[in-house]
Every structure is written in C-alpha cells, then in structure tokens.
Amino acid sequence: MTAIEQPAPHLYDEMLCSEGVHAHYQAYLRWLENTPDATLEQKRREADTLFRRFGITFNVYGEEEGTERLIPFDLIPRIIPSSEWNHLELGLRQRVTALNRFLHDIYHDQEILNAGIIPAEQVLTNQQFQTAMLGVDLPGNNYIPITGVDLIRDSNGEYFVLEDNLRTPSGVSYMLENRKMMMRLFPELFLAQSVAPVEHYPNLLLETLQSASDADSPCVVVLTPGRYNSAFFEHAFLAQQMGVPLVEGADLFVRNGCVFMRTTTGPRQVHVIYRRIDDAFLDPLAFNPDSMLGVPGLLSAYRDGNIILANALGTGVADDKSIYPYVPNMIRFYLDEEPILNNVPTWVCRREEDLSYVLDHLEELVVKEVHGAGGYGMLIGPKANRDELNKFRQLLRDNPANYIAQPTLCLSTCPTMVSEGIAPRHIDLRPFVLSGSEIKLVPGGLTRVALREGSLVVNSSQGGGTKDTWVLEGNPC
Amino acid sequence: MLSRTANSIYWMARSLERAENLTRLLDVSHNMSLMPNSKGGQQELLAPLTITGRLDQFRETFSQLSAEALLEFFLFDECNDGSIFSCIRSARDNAHSVRDKLSSEAWESINTTWLELRHRRQRGISHEGVKSLIDWIKQRSHEFRGAAYGTMLHNNVFHFMRLGTFIERADNTARILRVKLEVMESQHNSNHAIDFYQWNALLQSLGAYEAYHVKYTGGLTTRNVTELLILSAELPRSLRYCIGALMSQLIAIEGDQGQAAKRLCAELHARLEYGEVDFITRFGLHEYLNDLLRRIHTIGDEIHRSYWEGA
Numbered sequence: 174m175t176a177i178e179q180p181a182p183h184l185y186d187e188m189l190c191s192e193g194v195h196a197h198y199q200a201y202l203r204w205l206e207n208t209p210d211a212t213l214e215q216k217r218r219e220a221d222t223l224f225r226r227f228g229i230t231f232n233v234y235g236e237e238e239g240t241e242r243l244i245p246f247d248l249i250p251r252i253i254p255s256s257e258w259n260h261l262e263l264g265l266r267q268r269v270t271a272l273n274r275f276l277h278d279i280y281h282d283q284e285i286l287n288a289g290i291i292p293a294e295q296v297l298t299n300q301q302f303q304t305a306m307l308g309v310d311l312p313g314n315n316y317i318p319i320t321g322v323d324l325i326r327d328s329n330g331e332y333f334v335l336e337d338n339l340r341t342p343s344g345v346s347y348m349l350e351n352r353k354m355m356m357r358l359f360p361e362l363f364l365a366q367s368v369a370p371v372e373h374y375p376n377l378l379l380e381t382l383q384s385a386s387d388a389d390s391p392c393v394v395v396l397t398p399g400r401y402n403s404a405f406f407e408h409a410f411l412a413q414q415m416g417v418p419l420v421e422g423a424d425l426f427v428r429n430g431c432v433f434m435r436t437t438t439g440p441r442q443v444h445v446i447y448r449r450i451d452d453a454f455l456d457p458l459a460f461n462p463d464s465m466l467g468v469p470g471l472l473s474a475y476r477d478g479n480i481i482l483a484n485a486l487g488t489g490v491a492d493d494k495s496i497y498p499y500v501p502n503m504i505r506f507y508l509d510e511e512p513i514l515n516n517v518p519t520w521v522c523r524r525e526e527d528l529s530y531v532l533d534h535l536e537e538l539v540v541k542e543v544h545g546a547g548g549y550g551m552l553i554g555p556k557a558n559r560d561e562l563n564k565f566r567q568l569l570r571d572n573p574a575n576y577i578a579q580p581t582l583c584l585s586t587c588p589t590m591v592s593e594g595i596a597p598r599h600i601d602l603r604p605f606v607l608s609g610s611e612i613k614l615v616p617g618g619l620t621r622v623a624l625r626e627g628s629l630v631v632n633s634s635q636g637g638g639t640k641d642t643w644v645l646e647g648n649p650c
Numbered sequence: 651m652l653s654r655t656a657n658s659i660y661w662m663a664r665s666l667e668r669a670e671n672l673t674r675l676l677d678v679s680h681n682m683s684l685m686p687n688s689k690g691g692q693q694e695l696l697a698p699l700t701i702t703g704r705l706d707q708f709r710e711t712f713s714q715l716s717a718e719a720l721l722e723f724f725l726f727d728e729c730n731d732g733s734i735f736s737c738i739r740s741a742r743d744n745a746h747s748v749r750d751k752l753s754s755e756a757w758e759s760i761n762t763t764w765l766e767l768r769h770r771r772q773r774g775i776s777h778e779g780v781k782s783l784i785d786w787i788k789q790r791s792h793e794f795r796g797a798a799y800g801t802m803l804h805n806n807v808f809h810f811m812r813l814g815t816f817i818e819r820a821d822n823t824a825r826i827l828r829v830k831l832e833v834m835e836s837q838h839n840s841n842h843a844i845d846f847y848q849w850n851a852l853l854q855s856l857g858a859y860e861a862y863h864v865k866y867t868g869g870l871t872t873r874n875v876t877e878l879l880i881l882s883a884e885l886p887r888s889l890r891y892c893i894g895a896l897m898s899q900l901i902a903i904e905g906d907q908g909q910a911a912k913r914l915c916a917e918l919h920a921r922l923e924y925g926e927v928d929f930i931t932r933f934g935l936h937e938y939l940n941d942l943l944r945r946i947h948t949i950g951d952e953i954h955r956s957y958w959e960g961a
Contacts, residue, residue: 228749228761400747413750424652435653437806437957438905 175210178596180586185330186597187251187587197254197645200366205249213248216358217590220246223357229350231403231633245638246351247589248358251600251620255369258616258644261324261332261604264514265614267504269320269606272337272491274507276316280306280487290506291499292523296490303452303487305459309476313610316485318381319447320606321345321618325517326585333517335582335601337500339484339492341449344619344639345605346407349374349414351619351641369616369644374605375414381609382415382445385481391444393417394434396425398450398466408449422450427470432480445481452486495543498577517582523574531578532569535562538578540569555581584629587640589622599623601631602642616644651806651904653958655748659807660953662744663814666760669737670791671822675701676724676734677784678855682847683717693833695720701822701829702732721780726771734787738767753801756794763790812899813953820892820946823856827879828939849875856887876935877927880942889942890922896949903957911952918945 180186188198221243224230230241253261278285279296280303286293296302321342323335352371356363382393397408399421412419424434425443433440448455454464459472474480490496498519501512520527520538531538535554542550552565569576586597604618620640621631631637675698682694695715699705704723707730712719727733731740742764749757767787775783802808830852834845849870853859858878865882866874882888897915900908930938 225765226758226762227754228746228757400743409750418652418655419748419750420652421654424654437651437653437656437810437903437907439907 175594177588178594180588180597183328184583184597185326185328185585187585187600189588189597197252201250201252201362204362204365213590217248220248220354220358223354224350227350229346229406231406244347244633245624245636246354247622247624247638247640248355249588249590249595250355250641250643251587251602252643252645253617255616255644255646258369260513262614262616264332264512265322265604265606266612267508267510267513268322268334268337268500269317269608269612271504271507272320272339272500273315273317273608275503276339276485276488276491277311277314278507279490280309285503285506288506290502291496295495295499299490299493299495301452301487301489301493303490305472305476306485306487310478311485312385312387312478312481315385315608316488317491318385318483318608319378320484320608321603322606324514324602324604325582328583330585332514334500334514335517337492337497338603339488340451341484342603342605343404343407343449344603344621345374346410347639348605348617348619348642349410351639355641366643367646369646371615371617374615375411377607377613377615378411378447379415379417381607381613382447382481382483384609385483386444388444391481392442393445393447394420394425394443396420396422396446396448396450398422398454402449404449411447422464422466422468425468425471427468427474430474430477430479432468432471432474443480445483447483452489455482455486494541494577517579520578522569522576522578527578528569528573531576532566535566537580539581540565540576540578542575543577553581582629584623584631587620587622589624589638589640591624591626596626598626599629599631600640617642651810655751656806656810657958658744658748659751659810660814662741662748662760663811664818665737665741665744666791666794667815667818668732668822669734669741670788671819671826672698672702672724672732672734672737673784673787673791674855674857675826676721676780678851679720680717680780680784681854682851693836697829697833698724700832701825704730704732707732721775725775725783735767735771738764751807753797755797755801759790759794759797763794766790806904809899809902810957813896813903816892816896816899817946817950817953819887820889820896821943821950823879823887823889823892824939824942824946826852826855827876828936828943831936831939845872846870852879858885858887861885872935873927873931876930880930880938881922881925881927883923890919890925893919893922893946900953908953908956911949911956914945914949914952918942918949 177189180189188194188202194202224243224246228241230243275285283293285291286296317339319342321338321344323338324332325335326332348371379393383391393415394417395408395412397405397419399405402408409419418434420434426433426435428440432443432446434443450466453460454466456467456469456471457464458469460467471480472486475482475486498516498521501516504510504512520531522528522531531540538554540552540554552561554562584599584601587600588595589598591598600620600622602618602620604614607613620642621633622638622640623629623631624636624638679694679698692715695717696705698720699708708723711727711729712723723730724733726735728735730736742760745752745757745760770778770783798808798811830848834848846869849872850859852875853862856879862870862874862878865878878885878888880889883890883894885891893915897912897919900912900915
C-alpha cells in the first residue's frame with residue numbers, strides 16, 4: 174500500500190507516534206500494510222454503493238434534485254484501547270449525572286443559583302430556559318434520557334469535553350451503520366481482534382425510553398418532522414430497530430389531557446415520545462404558532478404528567494455555551510467530586526482575573542460571544558491583526574460578561590483515506606449516554622472526521638465524514 | 651398501525667402496480683405499432699392514452715402522436731404524473747416515508763429501482779432500447795414483490811400493500827379490456843386477423859397469453875378472452891381474482907373498520923364468482939365493465955373513508 178503521510182509533530186495522532194505506532198493500532202497497521210491499494214479502493218467503492226442502496230443518507234436543505242446525500246465514510250477505524258474508554262465512561266457518567274441534577278435544580282429549588290455557583294441571570298434569562306418547566310416533576314427526575322457529548326483530544330492526547338448535546342443529539346445511526354459496513358467489508362479484522370459490540374444500542378434505547386414511564390406497558394413512539402428532515406434516516410432507523418411507530422405531528426392528537434395516535438383501528442394512547450423536534454415546534458398552542466410539526470395541546474398534557482418527552486422540555490439551557498464553563502463546578506456542587514473529564518479551558522470574562530488573563534494573551538486565544546453561534550462575533554487571536562485585537566480589547570473591557578475565551582483548539586488526527594492516499598485528518602468523538610433507571614453506554618460512539626486538510630470542521634453539513642469507532646477489549650498485543 | 655403509514659403503504663403499492671401495468675401496456679402498444687398490416691397504428695398508440703385518461707395532457711406537450719413521443723411521455727416525462735418515472739418516484743417516496751415498516755430487502759429493492767431508473771433516464775431510451783427497458787421495469791417490479799413476499803411479516807402492513815396492488819390491478823384490467831373493445835369495435839371486427847392480433851396483444855400485456863392456451867384450445871375468441879379476464883379464479887390479473895384478493899386482504903386487516911368496503915367487495919366478488927359469460931354478453935360487455943369500474947372506485951373511496959379519514 175502507499176505510505177501513510179506522517180502526522181504533524183505538534184498534534185496528537187491516534188495511530189502514529191514518535192516511537193512508530195501506538196500499541197493498540199499495531200495489529201490494524203500490520204493488516205493495512207499488507208492490503209493492496211486496489212483492494213482498499215474497491216472496498217471504498219463498495220461501501221459507497223451499499224450506503225446509497227440502503228438509503229443511508231442525509232438531506233440537505235434548500236437543494237432540489239438529489240437532496241439525499243451520502244455522508245463520506247472512511248474505511249480506517251478510530252481505535253480506542255479499553256483502558257482509555259473506561260476512563261471516558263466514568264467521566265461521561267459523572268458529567269451527565271451532574272447535568273441532570275442541574276436541570277432538576279434550576280426548575281425547582283435553584284440551589285446552585287442561591288449558592289452563587291452560577292450567576293442567576295445567566296440561567297433565568299437564557300432563551301432556552303423554559304418557565305413552563307418550573308415546578309414540574311418528571312418521573313425519576315430524568316430530564317436527559319439521551320445525551321451526546323462531543324470530545325476532542327489535545328496535543329498530549331488528553332480528552333476534553335468540547336460540547337454537551339442535551340436536546341436531540343443525532344448521529345447514532347451512523348455509528349451503527351458504520352459498524353455493520355465494516356463487518357461486511359472486512360470480516361477478517363473482527364476475527365483477529367475483539368472489538369466491543371455496539372449493536373445493542375437500540376435495545377438499550379428502548380429500555381431507557383420505556384423506563385421513563387410509569388405505565389404498565391408503555392407505548393413509545395419516535396416523533397419526526399418528516400422525511401425532508403436532514404436526519405430522517407436516523408429517525409426511521411431507530412424506530413425500526415426499536416420496533417416502535419415513527420410518527421409525525423399530525424399523527425398525534427391530545428384528548429382529555431392524554432396523547433393519542435391515529436391508527437387504522439382507531440385512537441391509541443401514547444406514553445413516551447422520543448421527539449426529534451426542537452422545543453419551539455412541539456406545540457403550536459404554547460410555542461411557535463406556525464409550527465406544522467407539533468401537536469396542539471402537547472405541553473398541557475406534558476405538564477399534567479400524562480406523556481413523557483425524551484428529552485424533556487427546556488434541557489437546552491444546560492448545553493448552552495454560556496453555561497458550559499460552569500459544568501465542572503456543577504459536578505463539584507452536586508456530586509462533591511472532582512471532574513474526571515475536563516472542559517476545554519475556558520475563561521469567563523465576567524470574572525475579573527479571567528478578563529485580565531484574556532487581555533494579556535489575546536493573540537493566543539479564541540474569543541466568543543456567549544450567545545453567538547456560527548462563528549459570528551468571534552476573534553481568532555493568532556489570525557487577527559493589530560486593529561482587530563485592539564477592537565476586541567475595547568469590547569471586552571466594555572462588556573466583559575458577553576464573552577468567553579478558549580485556547581485555539583488542536584484536535585487530534587487519525588490517518589484517513591483521501592484522494593492523495595492516506596493522510597492525517599482531524600477527528601472528534603461523540604459517545605451517546607442513555608439515562609434511565611441506570612446510565613448505560615455502548616462502547617465508543619460516533620467519530621467524525623474533517624476531510625479537508627487542516628480543517629477542524631467535522632460537521633457533515635460542511636464536508637465532514639465519519640469513521641467506525643472501535644473500543645478494543647482486553648489488552649492490545 | 652398508524653393511519654398515515656397505512657396510507658403510504660397502500661399508495662406505494664398502487665403506484666408500483668400502476669408503473670408495471672403501464673409498462674405492459676407500452677410493450678403491447680410498441681409491438682402493435684410495429685406490425686406492418688395493422689391499419690390502426692394510430693389507434694394502437696392512442697390506447698395507452700385513453701386507458702390512462704391522459705390524451706389531453708399529451709396533446710399539450712406533443713404536437714404529433716408518434717411511437718417515440720408516446721414512449722417519452724410515458725416512460726420518463728417528469729411533468730406527466732402518470733409516467734412510469736413519476737409512478738416509481740411516488741412509490742419510492744411513499745416507501746421512504748415508511749421505510750421503517752418495510753423489510754430492509756424490500757426497501758433496498760425499491761430504492762435501487764429508483765436510483766437506477768434515474769440513471770437510465772439520463773442515458774435516454776435509445777441507449778439500451780425500448781424492449782430491454784420495459785423488461786427491466788417488469789423485472790424490478792417482480793423483484794420487489796418477491797422481496798416483500800419473502801421477507802416481510804404478513805401482517806397489517808402487508809395487507810395494506812396487497813390492498814393497493816389489487817385495487818390498482820383490478821382497475822387496470824377493467825380499463826384495458828374496455829379500451830381494447832372500443833378499438834376493435836371501431837375497426838369493424840369482421841376482420842378475424844386483426845381481431846386475433848388485438849386479443850393476442852391484450853393477453854400479452856396482461857401476462858395471460860400462456861394461461862389462455864392452457865385453459866382453451868383453438869383460436870382466440872371474444873367469449874373466451876372475456877371469460878378468462880373477468881371470471882377466471884386462477885388468473886392473477888383477472889377481475890375475479892383481484893376482487894377476491896382484495897376481499898381477503900380487507901378481512902385480514904385488524905379491527906372493525908372498513909365494514910362498508912368489505913360489504914361492497916363481497917357483493918362484487920359474489921357477482922364475479924357466480925357470474926357467467928353468457929350473462930355478461932347479454933348485459934353488454936361494455937356496460938358490464940363500466941359497472942365494474944364504478945364499483946371498484948366506490949370500494950376505493952370506502953377504504954379511504956374507513957382507514958385514513960375516519961381515524
């Protein structure tokens with residue numbers, strides 16, 4: 174095979190290191206070196222054809238013909254040794270537990286705000302804060318049955334949490350389909366090494382959703398905006414794998430405070446809705462009145478405790494950029510533990526000492542508006558000129574509370590098949606955490622890869638691809 | 651089962667069956683137009699347009715009625731919502747919205763058909779020729795049916811699928827027979843040679859040519875063809891067979907809904923099961939077919955009312 178392009182010395186590479194290759198990649202690399210280019214190329218084409226035939230696609234908004242696109246799939250897996258995964262798993266359980274406690278707290282006694290750990294106005298004036306949730310008791314106090322946590326690694330290989338996704342995290346279907354594809358294309362790899370299975374995720378998801386309801390045999394449904402939604406494949410896939418109905422808003426209605434779906438044998442009561450629709454579209458009577466996707470009266474049924482929504486309403490306040498810096502303190506406050514997984518170091522400019530650090534190191538940092546998104550209102554220190562730096566110094570001094578700052582990120586890389594051969598590309602990792610009567614994870618998650626050289630953008634809407642993610646059981650040999 | 655899901659499954663099956671029927675129709679019409687002594691060349695070409703009720707729409711787009719224009723219109727025309735391309739697109743769109751209810755093999759079959767059809771449309775008809783295109787569409791339809799039969803649970807989803815297939819097929823057989831009859835009447839059916847080719851073509855289009863010769867010895871007669879296509883209990887495209895299948899699917903669907911549809915279907919089935927070809931002839935074949943079509947449409951309306959409007 175063609176040589177693997179060496180990773181940049183200042184970045185952490187998942188496969189290669191200064192001593193050659195990480196122990197957990199040895200067996201794979203040996204296989205890769207013995208596999209002819211032509212075989213890899215043929216397998217790559219086969220994967221493309223199969224994904225297209227299976228209809229494993231995502232939809233791109235605003236495009237007419239051929240709106241269904243494939244997410245590029247890379248054949249080279251991202252491998253995680255089990256010792257590393259065990260550490261991640263502990264950290265994820267801890268973090269999700271604290272976030273759930275936080276959500277219950279802010280919609281009830283607000284102890285964390287009273288204790289001054291998080292400034293009250295940061296939470297109460299947040300757009301994602303749902304006053305409708307104040308005082309509402311959920312079974313098991315469970316707000317976030319499904320969580321996706323985005324992790325990255327710095328140049329030393331340490332894992333950091335980049336972002337929590339507590340609303341409707343997506344991508345798990347690609348995790349499952351990628352594994353199926355790899356097993357189909359390269360069965361010999363799975364015979365040679367023991368890769369921890371992920372295929373039972375839909376079972377765990379169903380158990381989690383069922384356990385959220387007190388009903389005897391709860392009727393669970395997946396609520397989708399419809400087949401033009403970018404993640405429709407995933408909605409249909411999960412419904413099918415769990416064996417539950419895939420419904421649209423118009424299939425549901427509220428009568429006598431309960432939610433029903435229209436079936437060929439008449440109305441049938443629904444107990445749990447795994448909703449893949451944002452808060453604002455759930456109920457046209459309570460939120461966006463123009464929403465065609467929602468169910469009129471859903472909020473009132475929800476507040477009466479007659480329907481479970483997964484995830485709960487109003488969880489977005491906990492994954493907001495302005496709240497993110499406080500998650501380590503949430504862990505300390507609710508659990509009395511030190512965080513196992515760290516945040517990307519973040520300076521909260523409303524704090525005086527943070528502000529003075531940021532002003533002194535502006536050339537090295539990325540400064541973001543707390544409520545900004547999509548790269549607006551942002552300063553990238555190393556790429557900014559003197560005028561821009563001065564302008565931001567002024568902005569920071571005028572309204573420090575509006576900004577946070579982080580070091581310029583350096584995501585780890587993983588060898589990836591590109592048109593020129595095999596070259597390092599930046600990746601992240603999104604494990605999925607299921608919280609029901611207990612917290613469950615399948616080993617690994619979705620690895621996203623930025624296919625453009627040097628790019629840090631792993632989003633599928635902007636040319637990102639995915640890789641199969643292996644957690645190797647036992648010791649690598 | 652969700653009403654919307656049932657509706658999508660039903661229309662998926664109807665669209666697919668419609669595409670197959672249309673393909674069969676085009677096949678015959680194509681063959682007939684190649685016949686040197688067929689005086690009614692134009693009439694052959696008209697037949698698919700009359701059967702599907704799209705003559706006006708065709709004239710809006712094409713100035714002349716030619717075999718090429720007809721094929722273009724019915725195979726690949728995107729603006730013609732009755733074209734094979736549009737039918738398969740609609741079938742695939744419906745399948746897509748309920749893909750979680752199909753077996754993966756059934757879904758992949760219909761999705762592959764759609765992807766390849768787009769590809770073939772880009773290459774154009776002349777690339778591989780009409781005949782092989784027609785064969786390909788028929789094969790794809792068979793493959794989907796096989797995948798669905800062989801891999802899906804024979805539960806409500808399946809019943810609604812078969813419901814769509816058989817109501818579309820019954821409608822098609824009745825229409826095709828009616829139009830053939832009109833063509834032959836207009837050609838002064840004293841000429842037995844032309845009669846022969848007409849009936850021959852009709853049987854071919856319904857895949858019933860071999861069946862005819864198994865059941866009847868001797869030449870093709872109006873009486874026998876009528877009996878086979880309307881009253882046969884064995885021919886999968888006969889009206890009796892389709893209505894019988896429709897009835898058993900309706901009965902198999904869970905729940906008490908659809909009483910009116912079941913009653914109408916059972917009445918119609920009794921007429922066909924105990925029907926006699928002499929009665930049909932006395933009644934007038936043309937009028938008999940009109941009556942059948944009206945009844946089939948009423949059953950379709952009742953299915954709509956009970957399963958997706960009433961819920």
